[in-house]
Amino acid sequence: LFLDRDDLITHSEDDVVQAALRWVEFDQEDRIQHLHALCKSFRRSLLSSKTCDELESKCQSRKHKLVYSNSKIQRLGQMRTETLIFFKDSFRYSDTCAPCFDPLRDTVNSMSLPKNLHGFSVAVTPQDDLYMAGGVNEPEFCASKTKIETQKVFFKYNHLMNIWEPRCEMTT
Numbered sequence: 001l002f003l004d005r006d007d008l009i010t011h012s013e014d015d016v017v018q019a020a021l022r023w024v025e026f027d028q029e030d031r032i033q034h035l036h037a038l039c040k041s042f043r044r045s046l047l048s049s050k051t052c053d054e055l056e057s058k059c060q061s062r063k064h065k066l067v068y069s070n071s072k073i074q075r076l077g078q079m080r081t082e083t084l085i086f087f088k089d090s091f092r093y094s095d096t097c098a099p100c101f102d103p104l105r106d107t108v109n110s111m112s113l114p115k116n117l118h119g120f121s122v123a124v125t126p127q128d129d130l131y132m133a134g135g136v137n138e139p140e141f142c143a144s145k146t147k148i149e150t151q152k153v154f155f156k157y158n159h160l161m162n163i164w165e166p167r168c169e170m171t172t
Contacts, residue, residue: 003041004069009077013046016075017055024058035059036066044068045104046078072104085111087122114155114164130157132164 002008003016010016020038024031035058044052047068059066084101097110120134132155152170157163 003038005075006071006073007076010075011077013043013075013078014048014051017042017047017051021054021058032058036064039066039068042068043071043073043075045072046074074104083109085122087120111157112162112164114153114166130159131155131167132157133170 003020008016020042024035024038035055039055042055055066082103084103086099086101088098096115097112100109100111101107102109114132114134114136116136118135120132123131123133125131134153134155136151136153154167154170155164156167158165
């Protein structure tokens with residue numbers, strides 16, 4: 001079956017499912033019976049929960065549970081993965097990274113953090129861009145003594161470089 005292939009070029013496994021569902025919906029009366037066989041080609045670990053729910057709702061027979069492929073190999077063109085990022089509720093100035101867990105590969109990586117980070121909030125957009133707003137403690141030299149001043153900064157994460165890029169200073 002073409003849908004089993006690792007070299008199928010697609011951005012996400014959800015796209016593979018949507019293509020198959022469009023094929024089924026074109027002649028639903030005759031093709032809905034093939035949904036169980038099609039599901040064996042879908043890589044469950046790469047599907048969003050929304051897509052899985054959609055598949056389950058289309059399944060005619062509630063007696064038979066849908067069976068998915070056990071493959072965790074990404075298809076050609078798939079580059080996105082789900083990653084769990086663990087931010088501590090209070091970072092020390094010496095903390096330079098946050099642990100990140102990749103459930104697909106069962107690995108732990110690290111994400112660099114802005115230096116001297118102090119108090120922050122993180123947001124993720126629907127396009128999976130990661131933003132951080134918070135304070136950075138910057139040393140400022142006054143005459144003969146050193147004083148620390150907190151600067152409020154807005155960052156965007158650059159995943160290719162593993163750095164937080166400052167976007168702008170925040171006003172109070």
